[in-house]
Amino acid sequence: MFLQQLINGLTVGSVYALIAIGYTMVYGILEFINFAHGEIYMLGAYLGIIAIGLLTAMGLGNSSAFLLLAFAFIFAMVFCAFYGVTIERLAYRPLRRAPRLAPLLSALGVSIFLQNFVMVTQGTRNKVFPQLFAQNGFDLGNAKITYIQIMILVTSILLMVGLTLFVNKTKMGKAMRATSQDQKMAYLVGIDVNRVISVTFLIGSALGAAAGVMVALYYGLVNFHIGYTAGLKAFTAAVLGGIGNIPGAMLGGIILGLVESLGAGYLSSEYKDAYAFIILVLLLIFRPQGILGERLKERS
Amino acid sequence: MPALYLDIVGKKRGVNNNIILKLEDVKTSYGRIEALKGISLFLRKREIVTLIGANGAGKTTTLMTICGIVKNSGGHILFDGEDIKEASPQKLVRRGISQVPEGRRIFPRLSVIENLEMGAFIRNDRAGIRSDLERVYSLFPILRERRKQKGGTLSGGEQQMLAIGRALMARPRLLLLDEPSLGLAPMLVEQIFRIIEEIKQGEVTILLVEQNAKKALSCADRGYVLENGLITLEDTASRLLENEKVKASYLGA
């Protein structure tokens, strides 16, 4: 059972990690929690379904499952990247100099709007994500890892490795880290901070969308309110790892997934969703800077 | 219009378009606090000009206004004869203005080399960047040794060197230095001022803000005294060193 819970935990954890990255990247630069980020993940899940629906309508529904899925990923990621950047432009940028509460409320507003928008256009009932892959997989002793789990793990790892390379090796990635460490100095060396912020939302949203597609594929069902719980959990993961810290978000997501899964397996699955919040409360009391967080930021 | 304006100024002062930066009655406020109440100053190409003044006089505000980080509410700033009031900070860096800010502001979790790379953010000439990196390393050999270390782990003096090196990486024509000697041991202060003299050998014009007025005036060509957001004295550095008021207020004599 341990091995099985480990596999399940890693699968869910890598999804949390992908969403958590979006929270942490935005926080790192703007010092604000983008509460609408969970909704981007939800949109990603819907867009994945829509993408496959489109292909099916075009008579391409019998193409290889990998191609369909690849298209679903790209479709959802591109649209959500666009949404994320647009939301920042319209709802957050005008409030950059406003009191701290203002963008937070704006984010809540965006979140409610997106939920309702999807509810109205897609309906309140669960949507079914097409079964692209058979539910079987490999047996590992008395545990089993499905093809979908393998796909989720591999995709997540690739995305996270890609992000890590981007942030550490490219000029834009370094500018992003520089901006999160000292925004005024970033301006002084000539970094286009607005562009950095747009790229941050673009990447965070694209990763959130990928997570949405994966979860939709994993559970097979999507609903307009899935962004809420997943968002809160991923936020917890980001705090757990140290908000603002990208490797921390990855670590936090994985740990959270494992805790949930092992907790469900060994303690009680009734309280599965509660574990995340127990962790959040304990963290805020005992180690608010998270595992990898160095200190809470001060800034002039 | 700006070019014509400069011509008039040039004739008046007996120099011809040799002025790289000119502030004309510049006013800057933070909310209701008016930090600069209308200051005018100019820098000729390849000069070192120092701006001295007590804490809170408005020195940092002057530099931040020139860099476009805070916007002036009145007056004009001419760089190369062009009004730069509306220019964004990154545009100003591109045009050749770099600042070594007060408190160094090293990116603490970027490595030394990454900090230097960020200094060259606006540039795309790889070969030029690489040769400037070598130049910075030869100016500050300790930075080469520490190049893989995080900026935040450096000592104060090393951070100051890194901050200067980072500014040089933009290949500036105008370098603004805000209290580069602050908080450094005397030996390091000497070294920083030696470096400033060395930088001057290049094509760089320097505006040096200092509380260490003696050191600043010894290496500068001219100086301005700023008090409560107003320029109260301007002269050649050597005459300011002899000025009774400067002696009494800033030279501790």
Ligand SMILES: Nc1ncnc2c1ncn2[C@@H]1O[C@H](COP(=O)(O)OP(=O)(O)O)[C@@H](O)[C@H]1O
């Ligand atoms: N960000 C700010 N907000 C409000 N007031 C400021 C700010 N920065 C500086 N000031 C005020 O402006 C005046 C000039 O400050 P500053 O330019 O930092 O002086 P200096 O560099 O000469 O010590 C001071 O009265 C200071 O309190």
Ligand SMILES: [Mg+2]
């Ligand atoms: Mg100052």
